[in-house]
Amino acid sequence: KQEVTQIPAALSVPEGENLVLNCSFTDSAIYNLQWFRQDPGKGLTSLLLIQSSQREQTSGRLNASLDKSSGRSTLYIAASQPGDSATYLCAVRGSSNTGKLIFGQGTTLQVKP
Amino acid sequence: NAGVTQTPKFQVLKTGQSMTLQCAQDMNHNSMYWYRQDPGMGLRLIYYSASEGTTDKGEVPNGYNVSRLNKREFSLRLESAAPSQTSVYFCASSDEGGHSASNQPQHFGDGTRLSIL
Numbered sequence: 098k099q100e101v102t103q104i105p106a107a108l109s110v111p112e113g114e115n116l117v118l119n120c121s122f123t124d125s126a127i128y129n130l131q132w133f134r135q136d137p138g139k140g141l142t143s144l145l146l147i148q149s150s151q152r153e154q155t156s157g158r159l160n161a162s163l164d165k166s167s168g169r170s171t172l173y174i175a176a177s178q179p180g181d182s183a184t185y186l187c188a189v190r191g192s193s194n195t196g197k198l199i200f201g202q203g204t205t206l207q208v209k210p
Numbered sequence: 211n212a213g214v215t216q217t218p219k220f221q222v223l224k225t226g227q228s229m230t231l232q233c234a235q236d237m238n239h240n241s242m243y244w245y246r247q248d249p250g251m252g253l254r255l256i257y258y259s260a261s262e263g264t265t266d267k268g269e270v271p272n273g274y275n276v277s278r279l280n281k282r283e284f285s286l287r288l289e290s291a292a293p294s295q296t297s298v299y300f301c302a303s304s305d306e307g308g309h310s311a312s313n314q315p316q317h318f319g320d321g322t323r324l325s326i327l
Contacts, residue, residue: 101252129313140214140300141253143315186253195260196241196304197268198316202252 103201118172120187216319233301241306242284246297
């Protein structure tokens with residue numbers, strides 16, 4: 098059974114710092130991995146999706162990497178801003194047959210001005 | 211540009227009452243999903259619908275039923291609510307492209323916050 102873990106559960110950094118969020122998964126046979134952002138009281142917003150054949154994806158100040166063999170993904174946020182404060186969730190899709198996702202519990206990020 | 215719309219946003223029920231959570235998407239997506247989010251448990255899939263006319267169980271289906279009314283709408287029903295079903299419920303959709311798998315992200319609604327007393 099696939100399990101997804103995100104460490105740390107919470108992180109507080111000063112504005113301007115570069116930071117890395119971690120996601121690990123137990124079964125390396127994945128179809129893709131997605132990173133989401135969730136603001137308090139809101140739904141999830143997709144940030145980046147990495148296909149199983151890819152090593153990384155970039156969008157603006159965000160860069161996500163994927164190492165299937167070791168069961169790990171990282172989300173790198175450059176030059177963090179207070180507006181980046183949110184909970185970040187990673188989710189893996191195990192199969193091409195269904196779109197079912199298995200989620201980690203998230204990392205809550207606070208960026209202090 | 212509504213995306214995924216969930217109603218209601220908040221609801222309080224008494225144990226044993228029934229209720230239907232509504233979800234509609236305007237992106238012409240084939241696949242739709244219902245998740246629940248609980249502290250310390252993350253998001254867990256309740257049911258999903260790969261295409262109009264089909265539904266399948268997810269990780270935590272007990273106590274719930276679903277209906278894929280048409281391509282746009284996917285409802286979740288609690289027949290006899292229990293306190294353990296107090297949670298935030300999210301609906302999502304994705305463009306799975308029919309028979310071929312896709313690498314498109316899932317789009318989420320803003321959730322329904324449900325309390326059962």
